[in-house]
Amino acid sequence: MAGAEPTWRRLLRLEGLPILAVLAALVATFMAAAPEVFLGYRIYMSFLTTVPPLLVLAVALTLVIAAGEIDLSFPSVIALSGWVLAYCTHVLGSPWLGLFLALGAGALVGFVNGLLIARVGIPSIIATLATQFLWGGLTTVFSQGLSYSMGEVEGYAVWHLMVGRLGPVPVQALWALGVAAVLWLVLNRRRFGEHLLFIGDNARVAEVVGVNVAREKTRAFVLMGLMAAFASVLLTLENRSFFNTQGGGYLLEVMAAVFIGGTSVFGGQASVIGTVAGSFIIGMVEAGLVATGLQGFWVRAVVGVVFLAAVIGHLLIEEPERRAALARALRGRLEGARRRLSRGFPIPPGGGVHASNGKGGKR
Amino acid sequence: MNLQEPAPAGQAAPQGWRHVVRLDQVDMTFGKVQALSQVDFRVGRNEIVGLLGDNGAGKSTLIKIVSGVLRPTAGSIWVRDRPVDLDHYSARMAHELRIETVHQGQTLGEKQPLWRNLFVGRQIVGRLGFIDVDEEKRIADRLLRQAIGFRGEGITADSTARDLSGGERQGIAIARAMYFEADLIVLDEPTTALAVNEVRKVLAFIEGVKAGGHACIYIEHNLANVHEVADRLLILDRGRVVGEFARGEISLADLTARMIALHEGHAHGRR
Numbered sequence: 001m002a003g004a005e006p007t008w009r010r011l012l013r014l015e016g017l018p019i020l021a022v023l024a025a026l027v028a029t030f031m032a033a034a035p036e037v038f039l040g041y042r043i044y045m046s047f048l049t050t051v052p053p054l055l056v057l058a059v060a061l062t063l064v065i066a067a068g069e070i071d072l073s074f075p076s077v078i079a080l081s082g083w084v085l086a087y088c089t090h091v092l093g094s095p096w097l098g099l100f101l102a103l104g105a106g107a108l109v110g111f112v113n114g115l116l117i118a119r120v121g122i123p124s125i126i127a128t129l130a131t132q133f134l135w136g137g138l139t140t141v142f143s144q145g146l147s148y149s150m151g152e153v154e155g156y157a158v159w160h161l162m163v164g165r166l167g168p169v170p171v172q173a174l175w176a177l178g179v180a181a182v183l184w185l186v187l188n189r190r191r192f193g194e195h196l197l198f199i200g201d202n203a204r205v206a207e208v209v210g211v212n213v214a215r216e217k218t219r220a221f222v223l224m225g226l227m228a229a230f231a232s233v234l235l236t237l238e239n240r241s242f243f244n245t246q247g248g249g250y251l252l253e254v255m256a257a258v259f260i261g262g263t264s265v266f267g268g269q270a271s272v273i274g275t276v277a278g279s280f281i282i283g284m285v286e287a288g289l290v291a292t293g294l295q296g297f298w299v300r301a302v303v304g305v306v307f308l309a310a311v312i313g314h315l316l317i318e319e320p321e322r323r324a325a326l327a328r329a330l331r332g333r334l335e336g337a338r339r340r341l342s343r344g345f346p347i348p349p350g351g352g353v354h355a356s357n358g359k360g361g362k363r
Numbered sequence: 364m365n366l367q368e369p370a371p372a373g374q375a376a377p378q379g380w381r382h383v384v385r386l387d388q389v390d391m392t393f394g395k396v397q398a399l400s401q402v403d404f405r406v407g408r409n410e411i412v413g414l415l416g417d418n419g420a421g422k423s424t425l426i427k428i429v430s431g432v433l434r435p436t437a438g439s440i441w442v443r444d445r446p447v448d449l450d451h452y453s454a455r456m457a458h459e460l461r462i463e464t465v466h467q468g469q470t471l472g473e474k475q476p477l478w479r480n481l482f483v484g485r486q487i488v489g490r491l492g493f494i495d496v497d498e499e500k501r502i503a504d505r506l507l508r509q510a511i512g513f514r515g516e517g518i519t520a521d522s523t524a525r526d527l528s529g530g531e532r533q534g535i536a537i538a539r540a541m542y543f544e545a546d547l548i549v550l551d552e553p554t555t556a557l558a559v560n561e562v563r564k565v566l567a568f569i570e571g572v573k574a575g576g577h578a579c580i581y582i583e584h585n586l587a588n589v590h591e592v593a594d595r596l597l598i599l600d601r602g603r604v605v606g607e608f609a610r611g612e613i614s615l616a617d618l619t620a621r622m623i624a625l626h627e628g629h630a631h632g633r634r
Binding site: 185188189190191194195197198201202204205206208209210211264268269 | 471473488
C-alpha cells in the first residue's frame with residue numbers, strides 16, 4: 001500500500017478547494033482586467049441577485065447526481081411554479097397562497113418523478129425528460145401562453161422576504177447560501193445524504209447494508225422538485241414577471257455548475273461547496289467578460305474552457321491511477337517519438353509501431 | 364488480535380443457548396428443482412463451519428435461507444435454540460437477530476471513506492439526527508488498527524474502499540460484522556479471485572472471528588483454506604448433506620479425494 005499522503009495532496013482533497021481556487025483566480029483576473037468594475041462592491045451585489053436561482057437548483061441537483069440519477073425536468077418546475085405564484089399573486093391577489101402552492105407543485109412534480117424512477121423503474125434521464133415536456137407543456141396550457149408582468153409585487157411582504165434588500169445585500173443571496181448550507185449538512189451529516197452517496201456508488205451495496213433505495217431516491221427527487229420551485233419563486237419575484245418559457249436556459253448552466261464543482265457524473269461522490277463555486281463561476285463569466293471589454297460572444301466559449309479545465313483537474317486530483325496512467329502514456333509517446341527521431345526512421349502512417357516500447361503509444 | 368469491541372447497539376447475548384442457528388429437515392424447491400432436501404444443519408456458538416460442495420450443490424441456497432433471503436419450502440429454523448416464525452423471517456430480521464452475511468464481491472461503497480463504510484446503515488447519530496463523524500472516525504481508526512491490523516500501511520478511516528486490496532476489503536466487511544456483535548457471520552466465498560498473500564489475510568480475519576467469540580459459516584471452493592480454519596466441515600451434494608467431519612477427522616488429501624470423487628460421480632451420472 002502507498003505510504004502516508006503528502007500534505008499537498010491532502011490539501012487538494014479538502015472539499016472544493018481546487019474549484020474555489022479557480023473561482024478566486026477568475027475574480028483576480030477580472031479585477032486585473034477591469035479594476036474599475038471588479039474592485040467595487042456593486043458588481044458583486046449584482047451577482048448576488050442573479051446567481052441565487054442557479055445556485056439553489058445546482059445544489060439540489062448535486063444530491064440527485066450523488067445518487068447516480070439526473071433530473072432534466074426542473075426547468076418545467078421553474079415554469080409551473082412560477083405560473084402558480086404569478087397566478088395567485090396577480091389574479092387572486094394572494095402571494096402567500098401562491099408561495100405555498102408553488103412549493104407544493106414543485107414537490108409534487110418531484111414526487112411523480114421519484115415514483116416513475118424508483119418504483120416503476122424508468123431510468124431518470126428518460127422519466128424526467130418526459131415529465132419536462134409534460135409539465136412545461138401543461139404550464140403553457142394553464143397560462144394560455146400569456147406572460148404576467150407584476151410590478152405590484154413589490155408591495156407585498158413576500159417580495160421583501162424573498163428578494164428584498166438587507167442593506168445592500170439581496171435577500172435571495174442569504175436564502176441561497178442558507179439552502180446550500182442546509183443541503184451540505186443533509187449530504188454530509190444526515191443518514192439520507194449518506195444513503196444517497198452509497199446508492200450512487202453502488203445500489204446493490206446500498207441494499208445489502210440496509211438502505212431503502214426506492215424510498216431514498218424518491219425523497220431526493222421530491223427535494224429537487226421543492227428546490228426547483230424555490231428557485232422559481234426567487235426568479236419570478238426578482239424579475240417581477242412570469243413567462244412560460246422561464247427556466248429553459250437553466251438546464252445546461254445548472255448541470256455545468258454541478259460538474260465544474262467536482263461532483264462525479266457516475267454518482268457516489270459529490271461536493272456541495274464545489275457546486276456553490278461552480279455556480280458563481282458560471283454566473284460571473286458573462287458579466288466579467290463584458291466588463292473586461294471582451295465581446296459577449298465569447299461567454300460560452302470561455303465557459304467551455306473553464307468547464308473542461310475543471311473537469312480534467314478533478315479527474316487528475318481524484319483518480320491517482322488515471323493520473324499515473326496518463327503520465328505513463330505520455331512518457332511512452334515521448335519515448336517512442338524520440339527513438340524514431342534518433343533512428344532517423346520516417347514516422348510510418350498509423351502511429352509508429354516499430355518504435356513502440358509496448359508500454360504506451362498504441363492507440 | 365483484539366476483536367472484542369464494546370457492542371454499541373447490540374444487547375448482551377442471551378445466555379444458555381447451544382446453537383446460534385439450527386435448520387431441521389429443511390426442503391427448498393424452485394419449481395421442479397429440488398435445491399435442498401431434508402437438510403439438517405447447525406452452527407454452534409463460536410464454531411466455524413465450512414460448507415463445501417460443487418456448483419449447484421445447494422450451498423448458496425442454504426446460506427440464503429439462513430440469512431433470511433429465501434424462505435424454505437419445508438422444515439424449521441431455530442436461532443439461539445428458539446424457533447423462528449418463517450412467515451416473518453427476512454434479511455432484515457436476520458440482521459436484527461445478529462446474523463450478518465458478507466456477500467461475495469460487492470460489500471463496500473468504492474468511493475466512500477472507510478468510516479462511512481463501517482457505519483452505513485447503523486450510523487452513530489446525535490440527538491438531532493446528525494451523524495457524529497468524529498466518533499465514527501475515532502472508532503473506525505481503532506478498528507482498523509486493532510481489529511484489522513492495518514498498522515502503518517497508510518490506511519486510515521479517511522481512505523476510500525478503492526484504496527484497499529481485495530483481502531483488505533473482506534477484512535473491513537468482516538470487521539463491520541464483528542463490531543456490531545454478530546453472533547453468526549456468513550462468509551460467501553471471501554477468497555475468490557484473491558492473490559495468495561491476500562488469502563492469508565482473509566484466513567487471519569476468519570481466525571479473528573473465532574477468537575472474538577463469534578460463529579461463522581464459511582463457504583469456500585479452495586479445500587486447503589477451509590480445511591485449515593473450519594471446526595467442522597459439511598459437504599453438500601445435490602441438495603443433501605453427504606458428509607460431515609469434525610476438525611482433524613479427515614486429512615486434506617482424503618477430503619480432496621472425496622470431493623473429486625463426488626465431482627466425477629456427477630460427470631458419470633450425466634452420461
